[in-house]
Amino acid sequence: xxxxxxxxxxxxxxxxxxxxxxxxxxxxxxxxxxxxxxxxxxxxxxxxxxxxxxxxxxxxxxxxxxxxxxxxxxxxxxxxxxxxxxxxxxxxxxxxxxxxxxxxxxxxxxxxxxxxxxxxxxxxxxxxxxxxxxxxxxxxxxxxxxxxxxxxxxxxxxxxxxxxxxxxxxxxxxxxxxxxxxxxxxxxxxxxxxxxxxxxxxxxxxxxxxxxxxxxxxxxxxxxxxxxxxxxxxxxxxxxxxxxxxxxxxxxxxxxxxxxxxxxxxxxxxxxxxxxxxxxxxxxxxxxxxxxxxxxxxxxxxxxxxxxxxxxxxxxxxxxxxxxxxxxxxxxxxxxxxxxxxxxxxxxxxxxxxxxxxxxxxxxxxxxxxxxxxxxxxxxxxxxxxxxxxxxxxxxxxxxxxxxxxxxxxxxxxxxxxxxxxxxxxxxxxxxxxxxxxxxxxxxxxxxxxxxxxxxxxxxxxxxxxxxxxxxxxxxxxxxxxxxxxxxxxxxxxxxxxxxxxxxxxxx
Numbered sequence: 012x013x014x015x016x017x018x019x020x021x022x023x024x025x026x027x028x029x030x031x032x033x034x035x036x037x038x039x040x041x042x043x044x045x046x047x048x049x050x051x052x053x054x055x056x057x058x059x060x061x062x063x064x065x066x067x068x069x070x071x072x073x074x075x076x077x078x079x080x081x082x083x084x085x086x087x088x089x090x091x092x093x094x095x096x097x098x099x100x101x102x103x104x105x106x107x108x109x110x111x112x113x114x115x116x117x118x119x120x121x122x123x124x125x126x127x128x129x130x131x132x133x134x135x136x137x138x139x140x141x142x143x144x145x146x147x148x149x150x151x152x153x154x155x156x157x158x159x160x161x162x163x164x165x166x167x168x169x170x171x172x173x174x175x176x177x178x179x180x181x182x183x184x185x186x187x188x189x190x191x192x193x194x195x196x197x198x199x200x201x202x203x204x205x206x207x208x209x210x211x212x213x214x215x216x217x218x219x220x221x222x223x224x225x226x227x228x229x230x231x232x233x234x235x236x237x238x239x240x241x242x243x244x245x246x247x248x249x250x251x252x253x254x255x256x257x258x259x260x261x262x263x264x265x266x267x268x269x270x271x272x273x274x275x276x277x278x279x280x281x282x283x284x285x286x287x288x289x290x291x292x293x294x295x296x297x298x299x300x301x302x303x304x305x306x307x308x309x310x311x312x313x314x315x316x317x318x319x320x321x322x323x324x325x326x327x328x329x330x331x332x333x334x335x336x337x338x339x340x341x342x343x344x345x346x347x348x349x350x351x352x353x354x355x356x357x358x359x360x361x362x363x364x365x366x367x368x369x370x371x372x373x374x375x376x377x378x379x380x381x382x383x384x385x386x387x388x389x390x391x392x393x394x395x396x397x398x399x400x401x402x403x404x405x406x407x408x409x410x411x412x413x414x415x416x417x418x419x420x421x422x423x424x425x426x427x428x429x430x431x432x433x434x435x436x437x438x439x440x441x442x443x444x445x446x447x448x449x450x451x452x453x454x455x456x457x458x459x460x461x462x463x464x465x466x467x468x469x470x471x472x473x474x475x476x477x478x479x480x481x482x483x484x485x486x487x488x489x490x491x492x493x494x495x496x497x498x499x500x501x502x503x504x505x506x507x508x509x510x511x512x513x514x515x516x517x518x519x
Contacts, residue, residue: 067207068245072283072297074219074252076226080483082518084229085216086123086154087166087194104484104519117160122519123168125152127232129514130176133409138458138496138505142178148186148514149173150232152193162201168194169266172232184261185231192266193234210242214259217241219252219281220301221327221340223359223380223401223414230404233261238271250283277399279303279323286330296330301342305399310348311456312395313387313449317349321397325357334365336374348393355396357382357414363425373426380406384416384448388462395448403453406439407472408492409510410453417451417469418442432479439472443499450499458505466498489513 071077075088083089091108093099095116100106110120127150136144154168174187196213216227217237228235237256244251255278262268279302286296303323310319325342339362344355363376385394398414406412406419421439428434443450443466449457450469472494479487492510500506 066247068247068250074281076218082483084227087156091121107519119158121156123154124519126517127514131512133510135506135508136178138411138500138508140506144178145176147175148232163199165197166194170233184263185233188233188261188263190265191233191269194236207245212240214238223405224398225400226402228403235400248285252281254278274308276306291332294332299327301325312348312393315349319348321346321353335362337362344396351393353393355383355394357396371427375424377422380414380419382414382417384445387448408490409494409508411494412441413451413453415451416444416448418444434477437474441469442467443469460503461499464499464502466502468497469499470497471495484518486516
């Protein structure tokens with residue numbers, strides 16, 4: 012793993028400016044979890060591209076998440092080189108985004124920061140009848156991106172997670188953490204024969220796959236990050252991305268206790284193809300086949316803990332066709348768990364339709380999702396599907412659902428009741444795919460006892476989210492969810508629950 016000295020040295024540059032951290036800081040991404048995971052095509056930039064944009068693979072599809080208003084969940088994706096031109100600098104914060112360190116401007120530093128103040132209120136936590144839980148959460152992040160010419164750069168990012176409230180139980184290290192080296196890497200890029208090439212090594216976020224399978228998990232206070240190497244090759248129409256990672260085992264006291272977790276290894280290849288724009292009249296579509304392997308030496312299914320090696324063979328089709336946006340994924344999972352074979356399937360189909368020509372027009376949509384279960388408690392072939400590092404809030408803001416032994420049908424609508432305000436409403440009905448297997452939480456653990464019942468209906472979930480984007484740097488988000496437990500839960504003495512959250516996000 013890249014040494015933490017890079018992060019400490021680069022982030023130290025924030026102290027050079029008294030306005031850096033207090034003045035403007037950052038947000039959690041506020042894209043509605045109820046819409047298609049990658050709805051539309053927002054502004055994207057590739058800061059590592061060595062070739063002109065017209066000759067490179069489309070930046071929005073290279074597997075680095077979505078950039079909106081110049082900002083990305085992974086701050087190293089952002090490109091602020093427009094501020095080489097002093098006439099484009101509007102305020103002191105702009106000066107922090109491009110700090111030249113050499114006369115020719117090719118050596119420069121970009122500083123970034125985030126502050127998120129959030130409060131969560133959950134009734135019947137863990138779906139058991141109990142006193143309501145309140146979480147008061149603070150995220151503080153400081154980062155620095157040092158470009159040493161066009162081909163080499165160092166990135167470092169420190170993060171703090173604060174947590175207070177009532178009925179907190181034992182807080183996870185992703186929620187309460189004094190200080191974490193959240194990211195620390197070096198990358199080298201170049202071009203050979205009109206092919207953009209790059210390699211990145213160190214601790215890093217990773218999002219090159221379907222949103223429901225691999226993302227940095229912005230809902231957490233501390234991001235989910237990997238340690239290892241990622242390499243890529245891209246032409247204007249085809250790309251390939253190879254990676255070999257271990258996950259991170261977080262401590263809670265400071266930067267010295269966050270370890271590379273050698274018990275979990277995630278490796279594979281993600282690819283992409285730009286489909287012809289003439290298809291279906293006029294479209295902007297991408298086809299992304301992928302083959303991954305996840306090894307977990309301490310996987311738990313049913314009452315057994317053992318070594319699991321799970322192989323993912325999938326294809327992801329997403330993009331725009333006129334006013335419609337689609338995001339479809341099919342994957343088969345093989346391998347073995349504790350000597351038993353694995354055979355599982357997942358199908359994710361999210362689609363929305365814009366009701367007007369303007370990009371801000373209302374959208375109606377539906378997502379239909381299918382994930383197999385079976386074999387966790389009764390031996391034989393393991394049929395439980397797994398989304399390894401996906402978007403945890405997509406099915407439940409309360410983190411009470413995941414695409415394992417799960418079927419969901421969820422119509423939704425997204426609209427703007429006023430300028431800069433976006434609202435999303437959704438109703439989701441969910442069932443077990445296999446009634447002999449359990450209902451599973453977002454963290455992959457089973458709701459104890461649910462495997463003993465014979466009911467299929469898990470829950471009806473009513474959800475609302477509203478985001479007020481005051482400026483690209485400032486936003487306010489509110490979420491509400493009511494989970495009405497079905498018999499698959501209530502027969503095991505689980506209860507319905509309400510969830511309410513609000514947060515203020517500041518970033519520069």
